[in-house]
Amino acid sequence: MALWDGTAITVAQALIGATLATKSPSGVTSVTISEAEAYGGIDDPASHARRGQTERNSPMFGPAGTLYVYRSYGIHWCLNVVTGAVGDPQAVLIRAGIPQQGLDLMVERRGRCDHLVDGPGKLTQALGIDNSLDGRRIEQVDWLSITAPDRAPIVEWKPRVGLTKAAERRWRCVLLARD
C-alpha cells in the first residue's frame, strides 16, 4: 500500500517524517517532511475543489498519488499529494520540511541560506518543483520520490493556517519528534 492510499487525514500523518527527494542535473535535494495539511473533498470550504471540478483543480479529482501544483498569490508554487478515490478531491498540502541532502543546491535556488524549506512556497523553490509536475503521478516522475520513514514519528494536530474558511479544523499535522 502506497503512502498516499487513504484519506487526506491519514495520508497527512503518514507523510510526516517521510523523505521527499528531487534529482536534477545540479544534484539531489531531499527533506524530511515536518508539516502537512489535509484538505477534504467538496465539503471542505477551504479546498480548491469546494466548487467542483475545474480546469485548474482537475488533478485533485484524479487517483491517489497524483501531484497537484498550484500557484499561490501569483508568485509561489505549492505542492499537494492527491489522496482518496477518483472523483473524491482530497489532497495533502506539503507545507514544510527539514533539509537533509543538497543543502548547497537549496541555498543556491533560494538565494539565501536560512528559512530554506519552512513554508510551502519555499519548499517547492528549494526542491526545484514547479507546475511541470501538476497532474503527474508520483510513480511516473523519475526525478521525484517520497519514501516512508523507518519508524512512525510523534505528531501533533493543529488548526490550519493562512485560511479564511474552515481554518478551525485541526487538519495540520506537525512533526514533534522522531521516536
Next chain:
DNA sequence: GGCAAGATCCTCT
C-alpha cells in the same frame, strides 16, 4: 470584461 480574493513570502520599519 471587470473585479476581488487568495492554502505566501520578503523587505522594511
Next chain:
DNA sequence: GAGGATCTTGCCA
C-alpha cells in the same frame, strides 16, 4: 509587526 508584490481563477454584471 505591517504592508507590498504579483497573477490566476472564479464570480458577477
